[in-house]
Amino acid sequence: MAEREVTRRQGKDYATHFSPREYMRAYFSTAQGDAGEGELLPQLLQFLHSAFATGEVSGQRLLDVGSGPTIYQVLSACESFPEIYLSEYAQSNREELQGWLNCSPDAFDWTSIVQFVCRLEGRSGCEEEKTERLRRAVQAVLPCDVNQDDLLLGSTQIPDLFDCVLSTLCLEAACDSVEGFGAALSRMCGRLRPGGWLVMTTVLQETFYRVGVETFRVLPVDEGNVVDAVRAAGFTVRRLTKHGAPDVAGRERASDFKGLLLIVAQKK
Numbered sequence: 001m002a003e004r005e006v007t008r009r010q011g012k013d014y015a016t017h018f019s020p021r022e023y024m025r026a027y028f029s030t031a032q033g034d035a036g037e038g039e040l041l042p043q044l045l046q047f048l049h050s051a052f053a054t055g056e057v058s059g060q061r062l063l064d065v066g067s068g069p070t071i072y073q074v075l076s077a078c079e080s081f082p083e084i085y086l087s088e089y090a091q092s093n094r095e096e097l098q099g100w101l102n103c104s105p106d107a108f109d110w111t112s113i114v115q116f117v118c119r120l121e122g123r124s125g126c127e128e129e130k131t132e133r134l135r136r137a138v139q140a141v142l143p144c145d146v147n148q149d150d151l152l153l154g155s156t157q158i159p160d161l162f163d164c165v166l167s168t169l170c171l172e173a174a175c176d177s178v179e180g181f182g183a184a185l186s187r188m189c190g191r192l193r194p195g196g197w198l199v200m201t202t203v204l205q206e207t208f209y210r211v212g213v214e215t216f217r218v219l220p221v222d223e224g225n226v227v228d229a230v231r232a233a234g235f236t237v238r239r240l241t242k243h244g245a246p247d248v249a250g251r252e253r254a255s256d257f258k259g260l261l262l263i264v265a266q267k268k
């Protein structure tokens with residue numbers, strides 16, 4: 001029987017076909033994440049914990065680019081940055097974030113992941129305090145498009161300069177060429193002060209991931225592509241960690257990533 005052709009969503013489709021609820025349910029229901037992705041989520045959480053726990057990556061203001069509907073990525077950062085600006089392309093994702101910030105009764109439940117991060121910090125039992133700290137830290141949920149020169153799309157009343165830019169699993173989803181990836185990275189760090197920090201996580205050689213019934217296209221990048229882009233954007237790489245992907249067979253995999261790259265870099 002002929003295989004059904006799958007439409008690979010990309011670009012503007014994020015505004016219309018990306019279901020925040022399906023995304024969070026599939027990948028963030030527990031701190032173990034999606035079974036087919038092996039240790040991806042624990043590795044992300046562990047890396048983000050260690051990146052911020054050293055105390056070196058710290059300051060006043062942090063910009064998270066392409067936040068999606070998720071808050072896992074800023075749970076560690078809120079201990080080191082009292083002001084956090086979330087930014088995201090899709091309005092539906094921004095609404096999910098806002099719902100969580102407003103303690104909406106039907107907001108996604110992040111308890112399992114907050115518990116995991118508190119355990120990493122040696123502060124089991126402090127989940128409520130952590131959640132409150134993060135809610136207090138978030139100053140705004142801004143629209144953003146990494147493919148536009150004006151990345152934050154004319155948002156006003158935001159700082160001219162940030163001390164840290166964080167971005168998790170975003171550019172490879174948002175860009176359609178290696179050149180575009182580099183340009184978006186430079187743009188994203190345009191508001192970073194000299195000496196400021198870039199913390200970025202990237203899936204390697206991924207061509208797709210699934211969200212509910214939809215399949216999203218991903219730009220396959222390798223370690224060299226990412227490191228070259230980071231250096232070309234004016235950074236010194238301070239820390240680089242790489243993990244392989246699990247060997248999961250089958251067409252029903254949630255994604256086809258081959259590895260995970262975790263980078264801390266400092267702007268010259």
Ligand SMILES: C[S@@+](CC[C@H](N)C(=O)[O-])C[C@H]1O[C@@H](n2cnc3c(N)ncnc32)[C@H](O)[C@@H]1O
Nearest residue numbers: 014066067068089090145146168169170173174
């Ligand atoms: C795989 S999700 C990652 C979300 C979140 N950062 C995380 O770690 O789970 C990719 C995100 O990139 C966002 N995105 C897609 N195109 C974008 C663009 N042009 N500018 C900024 N973000 C974009 C999507 O809306 C989506 O939230």
